[in-house]
Amino acid sequence: MDFLTGSCLCGRVTLRVPDDFEYMGNCHCSECRKFSGSDYAAVGGIDSAxxxxxxxxxxxxxxRKSAETDVAFCSTCGSSLFSRKRTARKHNIRLGILDDAPSARPAFHIHTASRASWSTICDDLPQFEHAPPQ
Ligand SMILES: [Zn+2]
Ligand SMILES: [Zn+2]
Structure with a gap:
């Protein structure tokens, strides 16, 4: 199993995940837009363990943005790092912090109903207005 490393802007925080994301996609929800400071967040999900x-x-x-979800950021430089789902036991890594290229690629867009009006989706990946079907 290959591992991927990630780090924040100032370098104080580093992390490691196996190159084995369960899903990878672009979230356009307003919370991800706020947290990332960008038009959407590219995230990869992995078991918290x-x-x-x-x-x-x-x-x-x-x-703690909700009872289920904490979002994590570097206390020094403010880089958005990941969210963690308390009961689902998933970590959603912000792909922009990876120092290595994952073997998977984002495969869908979610929460496109909340997409920023000035943002254009320029690929043919499946789009879901809200969460993807289970
Ligand atoms: Zn930092
Ligand atoms: Zn989101």
Whole structure:
């Protein structure tokens, strides 16, 4: 199993995940837009047990955006790092923090009903107005 490393802008926080994402997609919801500061967030999901903070765990701040979900960011540089789902036991890694290229690619767009009006989707990936069908 290959592993991927990720890091924040200032480098204080580093993490490691296996190159084995269960899903990978682009989320256009308003919360991801706020948290990422961009028109959408490219995220890859993995079982929380496979996620490892390798450096700077005490430098990660968590914001509880709902009962289920915490979002994590570097306390020093503010980089958006990941969200963690408490009962689903998933970590959704913000793909922009990866230092290595994952073997998978984003395969869908979700929450396109909340897409920023100035943002254009320029690929042929499936689009879901809300969450993808289970
Ligand atoms: Zn940082
Ligand atoms: Zn989202």
């Amino acid at each position: 496979k996620f490892e903070l390798t450096n700077g765990a005490d430098n990660v701040s968590y914001y």
